[in-house]
Amino acid sequence: MPTAENPLVRVQGLKMHFPIYAGLLRRRAGEVKAVDGVSFDIMQGETLGLVGESGCGKSTVGRTLLRLYDPTAGSVVIDGEDIATLSPEALRKKRPTMQMVFQDPQASLNPRMTLATIIAEPLDEHTDWNAEKKLARVHELMDQVGLNRAFASRYPHEFSGGQRQRIGIARALALNPKFIVCDEPIAALDVSIQAQVVNLLEDLQDRLGLTYLFISHDLSMVRHIADRVAVMYLGQIAELSPRDALYSRPLHPYAQALLSAVPEPDPARESSRKRIILQGDVPSPANPPQGCNFCTRCPRVFDRCRIDEPQLAEVEPGRFVACHLYSDNQTGGQTAGTEANEPTNKENVQ
Amino acid sequence: MFTYTLRRLLLAVPILLVISLVIFLLVDLAPGSPMSEIPLTVPPDVRQKMIEALGADQPVFVRYLLWLKQFFWIEPMTLFDHWFGTSIVEGQQRILSWQSRSPVFTIIGQRIPQTLTVVGTAYLVGILIALPIGIYSAYRQYSFFDQLGTLFAMIGFSVPTFFSGTLFIIIFAVWLGWLPTKYDTMLEVTDWSSFMQQVKQMALPVMTLGLANAATISRYMRSSMLDNMQMDYVRTARAKGMREKTVVLRHVLRNSLIPVVTVIALGIPSIFGGAIITENLFGVNGIGAALIGAIHANDLPMVQTLAFIFAVLIVLFNLIADILYGLLDPRIRYD
């Protein structure tokens, strides 16, 4: 079992660069630095939220974590093994411990397979169970995610969006994983369905002791489900803080700007909320700016930002920020997330 | 599905009738005369008599109605008589080719085997070559193999069969002397040596046509594979920890085959249609050669009947492709 010193997931210096081929002979002309040096830990039973605007590389982090992409550099230690360097066969054997719930439940289910086959397929591959036992497991999983057993022989297109996402979750659960990457699992769903799915995920976490990386651009939903939250900008983590601390007092200028966009449920606070409007566009990840990634848009930018690249450093206990504003009184370069946060009780979203 | 099929079939009847009339008028209005291949030494009055003997001097609608009767009543009944020994339409005139005075359906019957063996084999060979190329090219997109496959497809697309066929003849028949250039339609496969002879004489036309077929289908296969490889459910399958073989064959390939199967099914009428140039080049003398010969000789009954049969086949295989699509893809349902 991982302990506080030994987290379930430890990511260090993860880089995922996609090559760009161009020209007549399709020579390598450069690369898209989708993820460029990301480090964090996730504790057993914890939910880490990963937020950022679209294109910031958060989905790539999720996929690279499970080695759906081969990372360019860095290590991903899950449950004691470095995923990034496992041989293909060992990786395949490792797969049952780590699963993923995808954004688009329609697209992520093979249209030519029935619900039962979709859920049972990993069982075919990783167990030697007989058909009866597999079917029993399928039914059990369907019960767990709240799907009627009678639907087992239907095809994905016959279900609603929310039901499909339940299938996706059931499938992810089939092999009793420890760690699940939820890649925007609710983004494609109706708002009314979103809460159901999130509650289901929370229920399952409580019951099965799951660890989540919850990727979303929906800051309210992340606030609801995550214990700690990492804010990503242009392939790097800008700030990694406990949820409440981040939401009440974001440190990184980008986190401040991002969170200022979240509407407050309390009308009094909502009226006093100041939106920080960022100027300019996100630079291309193929050609990130020198110095701080955020220096082109940062409202508090100063000279050093355009020269030195800030390192993610613990500026307050449990709070890690990559910003020169905070680097004077701190020594950088330390790995984040050494504290162990027990998951707090979270109220259900209605 | 059954009602859908039935409805489509019923709908096909008026469509085909209109098509048959259009074909008839087109062929009839096209310039030229069935006598244009007769030498100039035959005087006009003899020509006129010959035209009358063919019935080609009748008004167009009379000939059309006669053709309809012959096609839909006399010909099927002739077959019926032949099978059951009855004599329902005995002595009634069948559709006769103006060129050879033989019943058109007898000629078609003689030619279908050649066309199906040669063009059909070429189609099959084309598919068998194309699928692995398409699959592997997509799986290793932009690899050396993929570039090679693209080059192969480009050659297959852009080099006309009369050129590639002649090239093959010069290489394999003239220089190397391995293969015959003329297809012997009378060859009967009875033993090993005649079988080898059949294989040899099929080699050149099958190669020529197979190249062209493989080029098209491999491209379809490749692009369909590429489409599906990007799909989330493929990533899901990988995340499930499925073996690469399972991912590619079970998830990607099965879904990619749906459009390819449709394309293949829609291409089947063209097998029956033969390959005009290739058949001519190698003396296969199948349906394609019959059609072009009939067109040259203004053999209206032959052209009309063949064109109409192609129309029927195209309508039929469109329906089959649609039904196949429904069977293969659970998302598509006809009511």
Added chain:
Amino acid sequence: MKLKTLLLGAAAAFALAPAAHAERGADGEVKLTFPQAVSIMNPYLTGGTKDIYASSLVLEPLAGLTPEGVLVPKLVTEIPTKENGGVSEDMTSITWKLLPDLKWSDGTPVTADDAVFTWKYCTDPAGGCSQATKYEGVASVEAVDPSTIKVTFSGPKANPYTAFVSALSPVLQKKQFEACLGAAAPTCTDPNNMPVGTGPFMVTGFTVNDTVSLAANPNYRDPAKPAFATAVIKGGGDAEGSARAVMETGEFDYAWNTQIPPETQESMKAAGKGQFVVAFGTLVERIEMNTTDPDPALPEGERATAKHPHPILSDIKVRTALSKAIDRSILVEVGYGAGGKPTCNVIPGPEGWASDNEGCIAQDMEGAKALLDEAGWTDSDSDGIRDKDGKKLHILYQTTVNPIRQDFQALIKDWWTELGVEVELKAIDPGVFFGGDPGSPDTFQKFYADVEMYANNSESPDPESYLGQYQCKNAPSPETQWQGENINRFCTPEYDALYATLATTTDIAARQDIAKKLNDMVTKDSMIVVPLVHRGTLSAHSNTLGGVQINAWDSEMWNAADWFRVK
């Protein structure tokens, strides 16, 4: 094969002696290939040479023609002449004597009734017989006795050797075709495809427009022949493919009609497997001059009729100049190679019938220019095109779509342009051009152009009927639904009068003399017809096939019984 020989019976036994060195069927298979596949084996229901040649292996006439154009007996004892009494003094009848013990391939005897039936078959008005001209002027055919056939003509017939002569007019077996008279003729599929004959081979398998399989006729009159046990005619493809199959790959022994470009001929010869042979008949590629005005401004019905003489080409000087400007040797070199030779005659053969007219062979550009100057066509406005009375010397030159003809058009256009003539070219689909549809403006008969180019030939060595084309009465016009062979609308009383004497002249030398004069009248005297190239039929045969004697007057397979394998 020995057994077969023995079975031939006593009658044939004594005939065996002189030919004892050969044996029927000893040489295996002979393979022929035709670029156009055989459609039917009955020459009376087809106009296609391919069909007629193929059927000549099976069906035979009473008499055939040698490569020299001389009559040779086939099913008869001798050629009937006035001298031997076979042709009546008044030229109104001819009597043929069948060979004794002649048998069809099915073993039944050949009788005079078969010939009588054949005549009835082809002359039945509902039958659409394509060789009806062969029986023109025949009043009756009767069987005097089982082996004597008497053909009576409706009047004196100068050339009585039309009916039952050459591959175009073979004898059919009455028994087989009895039910196929008149309207039933086309529906008799089996007899039409597998006729019973007297020739060296008989049909054993027939697939329309594809393959004819043949085997040696067990009842052939010469028990030692044919040397080949089987024969096959494979059709389809193109001339080049056929030639290649003989000359380069050696798959076939004989390829008929391998008309390919001269340079390809050379490269194929280099393979050393076979040789090309050329049958020079009477086929002449020519330019025909329109004597009537095809101006589209004229009302339909008067356009291109004798009512309006041609404004430019009516002048013989212009016609002559156009002919002089052409270098026929270059045309041959470019288009036909060994398969053609320059000619100035409409009747280029056979020897004896051809005029010695060779004046047009050498190109004479200066002479041509001088003639046009003389005719008043000068380039008064120096634009390179001659004119006269404000009218440009403009010519519309049409022919069919055909690569060689388009080469010819381009060459001739160059020469005529050099001459100061503005030439407009037009190429028409052969199906339309030769289709004879009165509704189409593009048929060669309608001739809505100034000059047109095509090839034509006499179907028999005796050109009587061929020369008949240029009579006044044969001009196509609206009144004749644009039918008629005199497409130039050439019309002189002298020609008609001289032609009339041909029909009554029986002496061969005199006939030849008249034919030469008629030939000269339409060519060098009037320049109405401008012959370009005497075209042969180029065929190829393998070096291992012996006995081939190319023949332009009869089927090329006329002596297939004598073919053998060179060992």
